[in-house]
Amino acid sequence: MNTWVHGAAGSLYDLDHLPYGAFSLGSExxxxxxxxxxxxxxxGAASHALRPEWTGLLDVATLNPLMAAGPQVWTEVRAWVTELLSEPEQRADLTLHPVEDVxxxxxxxxxxYVDYYASEHHASNVGRIFRPEQQPxxxxxxxxxVGYHGRAGSVVVSGTDVRRPSGQRKAPGADAPTFGPCLRLDIEAELGFVVGRSLPLGTPVPTDEFAETVFGVVGVNDWSARDIQAWEYVPLGPNLAKSFATSVSAWVTPLAALEAARVPLPAQDPQVLPYLQETGPAAYDVAVEVELDGEVVSRPPYASMYWSPAQMLAHLVVNGASLRVGDFYASGTISGPAKDQRGSFLELSWGGTEPFVAAGRERTFLEDGDEVVLRYTAPSASGGRLALGEVRGRVVAGDVP
Incomplete structure (x- = not known):
């Protein structure tokens, strides 16, 4: 099918994509x-005019009611929207706004919110940086x-400024920590998965129930304070180094739109336990760009991730934990085998010892005023490509207590 919307056919946001978002116009x-x-x-306007039985799902401010309605309704709403945007006679009943006006x-x-550590290349790089005399x-x-429980209240939409965090940090060789602004502020380019299903305590989610549990996919920047992290993470892992901001894309790509992007996982050795086993292609061919101050400095490939999103979901609840509509988990840093495929500045600069070049000068960690943009594309059902929503954030100076 073709769309009647001018300029949409063949774009990164064609009928085979149709991501969801929340928007406002002025003070509305x-x-x-x-x-x-x-x-x-x-x-909301379309449902009032044409499908009033769906107004409780669509004439609202968040996706949670639609997600809670279940996968059959997800499919029906997506098919209905596709029909509306492909049949010119429907245009009189619809309200469209230019993206730049909202x-x-x-x-x-x-x-x-749970964040994982699913890239073998990233985990190995970090191991070599911090434990050079040990196995990575x-x-x-x-x-x-491997994952940790993050702070849901610090998840922010793309375009939100990120204030430089403060905390305890201990310099190598120092006898005691000091307190102050983070000196090694970093990014982590990730992919996130939005859960649309509630399950009570004690209910497992087999890997083959991934598609009926996850509603959609977003881009993620897990901002990280590396010097705060280095001092606090032993023995219980990340806390304040991660909880100050996690940026996500404004557009949520339905999982169904990524069916053409499915590819096999890299070989897993040793064989995983039965609850983590999968059949068929379990990874996604999503290409990522990391841009710093207007220059692309890395292109991490999500297809290289060791652990699949279905395995992460199965592991999340295997101990009996519950699920709630709106739960969210992220992949951890996406890094490939090549130097220009590393998804964090920690890796790109090899712990700050090997500066990389961006915007004409050498860089390691983030400075106030820096802007980071993560962009994601994937194969689409029509044979072209679709663009998952970008993740944009500018670093601003923080208030030191």
């Missing part, structure tokens, strides 16, 4: 929309997706 209430080309379809908001209410991967790494 926040509404749900679907992006088609450079336009945003007002879902203010994009966080598209869903985040319930819980710890003994458990290839047996389970």
């Amino acid at each position: 209430p926040v509404r749900l929309g679907v992006r088609i080309g450079a336009q945003v379809l007002d879902l 203010q994009l908001r966080l598209a869903w209410d985040v319930a819980d 991967l710890l003994p458990n790494w290839k047996h389970l997706p």
